[in-house]
Amino acid sequence: MKYKIAVLAGDGIGPEIVAQARKVTDAIVAKFGHELEYTEALVGAVAIDEVGNPYPDETHELCMNSDAVLFGAIGHPRFDNDPSAKVRPEQGLLAMRKKLGLYANLRPVNTFKSLIHKSPLKTELVDGADFMCIRELTGGIYFGRPQGRTEDGQTAYDTCVYSADEIERIVRLGFEYAGKRRKKLTIVDKANVLATSRLWREVSQRIEPEFPDIEVEYMFVDNAAMQLITWPKRFDVMVTENMFGDILTDEASVISGSMGMLPSASIGVHTSVFEPIHGSYPQAAGKNIANPCATVLSAAMMFEYAFGLMKEGALIREAVDKSLEAGVVTEDIADGKKAYSTSEVGDWLENYIQ
Amino acid sequence: MKYKIAVLAGDGIGPEIVAQARKVTDAIVAKFGHELEYTEALVGAVAIDEVGNPYPDETHELCMNSDAVLFGAIGHPRFDNDPSAKVRPEQGLLAMRKKLGLYANLRPVNTFKSLIHKSPLKTELVDGADFMCIRELTGGIYFGRPQGRTEDGQTAYDTCVYSADEIERIVRLGFEYAGKRRKKLTIVDKANVLATSRLWREVSQRIEPEFPDIEVEYMFVDNAAMQLITWPKRFDVMVTENMFGDILTDEASVISGSMGMLPSASIGVHTSVFEPIHGSYPQAAGKNIANPCATVLSAAMMFEYAFGLMKEGALIREAVDKSLEAGVVTEDIADGKKAYSTSEVGDWLENYIQ
Numbered sequence: 198m199k200y201k202i203a204v205l206a207g208d209g210i211g212p213e214i215v216a217q218a219r220k221v222t223d224a225i226v227a228k229f230g231h232e233l234e235y236t237e238a239l240v241g242a243v244a245i246d247e248v249g250n251p252y253p254d255e256t257h258e259l260c261m262n263s264d265a266v267l268f269g270a271i272g273h274p275r276f277d278n279d280p281s282a283k284v285r286p287e288q289g290l291l292a293m294r295k296k297l298g299l300y301a302n303l304r305p306v307n308t309f310k311s312l313i314h315k316s317p318l319k320t321e322l323v324d325g326a327d328f329m330c331i332r333e334l335t336g337g338i339y340f341g342r343p344q345g346r347t348e349d350g351q352t353a354y355d356t357c358v359y360s361a362d363e364i365e366r367i368v369r370l371g372f373e374y375a376g377k378r379r380k381k382l383t384i385v386d387k388a389n390v391l392a393t394s395r396l397w398r399e400v401s402q403r404i405e406p407e408f409p410d411i412e413v414e415y416m417f418v419d420n421a422a423m424q425l426i427t428w429p430k431r432f433d434v435m436v437t438e439n440m441f442g443d444i445l446t447d448e449a450s451v452i453s454g455s456m457g458m459l460p461s462a463s464i465g466v467h468t469s470v471f472e473p474i475h476g477s478y479p480q481a482a483g484k485n486i487a488n489p490c491a492t493v494l495s496a497a498m499m500f501e502y503a504f505g506l507m508k509e510g511a512l513i514r515e516a517v518d519k520s521l522e523a524g525v526v527t528e529d530i531a532d533g534k535k536a537y538s539t540s541e542v543g544d545w546l547e548n549y550i551q
Numbered sequence: 552m553k554y555k556i557a558v559l560a561g562d563g564i565g566p567e568i569v570a571q572a573r574k575v576t577d578a579i580v581a582k583f584g585h586e587l588e589y590t591e592a593l594v595g596a597v598a599i600d601e602v603g604n605p606y607p608d609e610t611h612e613l614c615m616n617s618d619a620v621l622f623g624a625i626g627h628p629r630f631d632n633d634p635s636a637k638v639r640p641e642q643g644l645l646a647m648r649k650k651l652g653l654y655a656n657l658r659p660v661n662t663f664k665s666l667i668h669k670s671p672l673k674t675e676l677v678d679g680a681d682f683m684c685i686r687e688l689t690g691g692i693y694f695g696r697p698q699g700r701t702e703d704g705q706t707a708y709d710t711c712v713y714s715a716d717e718i719e720r721i722v723r724l725g726f727e728y729a730g731k732r733r734k735k736l737t738i739v740d741k742a743n744v745l746a747t748s749r750l751w752r753e754v755s756q757r758i759e760p761e762f763p764d765i766e767v768e769y770m771f772v773d774n775a776a777m778q779l780i781t782w783p784k785r786f787d788v789m790v791t792e793n794m795f796g797d798i799l800t801d802e803a804s805v806i807s808g809s810m811g812m813l814p815s816a817s818i819g820v821h822t823s824v825f826e827p828i829h830g831s832y833p834q835a836a837g838k839n840i841a842n843p844c845a846t847v848l849s850a851a852m853m854f855e856y857a858f859g860l861m862k863e864g865a866l867i868r869e870a871v872d873k874s875l876e877a878g879v880v881t882e883d884i885a886d887g888k889k890a891y892s893t894s895e896v897g898d899w900l901e902n903y904i905q
């Protein structure tokens with residue numbers, strides 16, 4: 198089979214880490230006899246610089262016509278201290294999510310034996326934690342309207358909106374993933390305060406009987422924020438709305454101690470996007486020191502989720518595991534031992550797969 | 552001086568822990584020559600049972616005419632599994648916040664040497680953490696209108712609203728507390744997405760020049776959720792809006808490992824409320840095993856914040872510290888050593904102060 202991949206490397210370390218992922222995906226298709234057609238396009242600060250738009254129309258067209266999008270990272274420090282900037286890289290991200298209908302952001306959180314000591318949590322609490330966060334990505338307060346100011350500028354408002362259909366789509370996904378895993382689904386909301394959360398709960402409870410083998414629990418978001426730290430192993434699949442998901446998935450990502458290793462997939466109506474959860478890490482850009490593993494593992498998710506190629510995905514994971522065992526790692530996880538460069542890690546993974 | 556205190560013991564362990572706080576406050580006023588007039592009133596599930604309203608008018612009247620409110624806890628499990636219950640204990644809490652104008656919830660987070668091993672975080676990360684979370688408590692998505700459903704019931708919406716005045720009031724409080732502490736203020740928002748957050752930032756930036764000795768940083772809420780775990784000692788005073796505060800303060804409360812020790816104050820327009828941050832712990836109700844220290848320390852905050860009596864507050868803190876050193880602690884923190892009962896701990900603290 199031939200797959201079309203849109204490559205959106207973006208800002209900072211984006212180009213370097215995506216280059217390593219391509220070495221790996223090339224090695225995979227060579228081995229398994231598939232074909233990949235890559236087309237690069239602009240996104241983020243670099244797109245603002247070149248065409249004045251962080252998610253240009255040509256980029257969108259390309260994504261719409263691709264089987265998957267491999268995404269690096271976006272963001273540049275010159276925007277961080279300038280809240281007044283009219284055009285910002287994040288707007289590109291939000292536009293992409295909305296236009297591609299990327300309704301579900303999936304973030305597996307798991308630990309790596311050789312990195313567990315880097316977790317801020319005590320080892321016994323986090324060792325063996327293995328769960329999947331599913332965040333609704335195109336609804337809620339991120340996109341609800343009206344949003345703005347009253348005429349006098351002295352009052353601001355945002356609107357959180359969810360339709361039953363939006364909720365059903367993502368909650369079903371939660372049930373389905375739970376079915377493929379340890380059959381436990383945690384639905385996180387704030388139903389004791391929010392009308393949208395009460396609709397989430399109503400829709401979820403309506404769907405529940407269709408999945409009798411899944412154990413469902415409803416948890417308030419404040420409680421979830423605590424349980425992620427005090428007892429992360431209790432979770433299997435967690436599903437939640439956009440804003441809560443933004444907070445909880447980032448919280449979840451640091452407990453493993455392996456931020457540089459965590460991939461994500463954003464499942465869309467039109468296509469799906471695969472990207473590391475870490476940012477554009479501008480201080481490291483161009484230095485060939487960034488950890489490419491999160492992007493490489495995002496490519497593994499691409500084979501599995503976008504193309505249904507499970508063996509291909511599994512081999513990539515195996516390669517990453519072996520590279521950790523072999524100590525072929527970048528400085529962020531080298532722990533005083535020899536640190537390899539971004540491209541050396543990429544080469545090692547490519548070789549392993551070949 | 553004579554102070555009028557409304558005592559709202561509430562549900563579960565509420566009455567037991569408030570009783571210990573009263574032993575302590577009685578001992579304090581006897582020692583320092585003040586007078587306290589306590590009046591008890593209903594709140595929570597017990598108020599629903601007796602008068603059908605979780606925050607009855609008589610209770611509100613009493614609070615309005617009191618110098619401070621000593622609050623236990625509310626909540627009963629029979630409501631947890633019944634989202635359809637028309638009248639719920641939480642509604643009482645929200646009504647009380649709104650009617651008393653409790654705009655600022657203050658939660659000091661600190662660690663106790665003898666309890667640090669109970670933290671889910673590695674000791675070196677959390678030992679010495681000492682910060683104050685200030686949560687806006689009467690605005691945002693908790694109270695914004697419209698809230699509800701479209702006519703067909705298939706879409707739900709909530710509204711997050713903040714006025715410049717509401718923001719200014721709480722951000723000023725943040726600056727003032729930072730001034731009394733280590734002079735660092737972290738303002739948490741989501742200004743890259745929300746219009747309300749952009750107003751928060753605008754107002755904060757306008758106030759900044761008035762406090763030239765305070766170091767201010769703006770942090771996105773997702774980042775704050777990570778930093779609380781990876782580097783809690785970086786925080787001095789954190790101020791944020793209602794919903795973010797709900798999540799972050801609960802997250803912050805578990806990192807210390809001493810949930811049963813953490814007090815809070817809710818500063819109001821009309822009066823202020825002092826309560827432990829933990830819940831009504833219904834499984835322990837009536838068993839004389841609950842830890843009264845968070846409530847006792849809330850009473851310390853009452854002397855300091857509501858009455859400006861700093862020595863009185865300090866002596867209560869000293870008593871609690873000494874009880875920990877002496878190992879006179881309830882089972883939640885006894886660690887296999889002898890556990891004292893709720894009332895024994897209260898007696899010990901009373902004696903120490905006398």
Ligand SMILES: CC(C)[C@H](C(=O)O)[C@@H](O)C(=O)O
Pocket residue numbers: 287290291443743744773
């Ligand atoms: C950059 C920002 C708009 C974005 C979000 O809040 O969704 C980011 O935090 C993320 O989680 O991808």
Ligand SMILES: CC(C)[C@H](C(=O)O)[C@@H](O)C(=O)O
Pocket residue numbers: 389390419641644645797
């Ligand atoms: C019970 C609930 C409404 C409340 C809140 O969300 O404010 C609680 O979680 C709290 O933090 O006091």
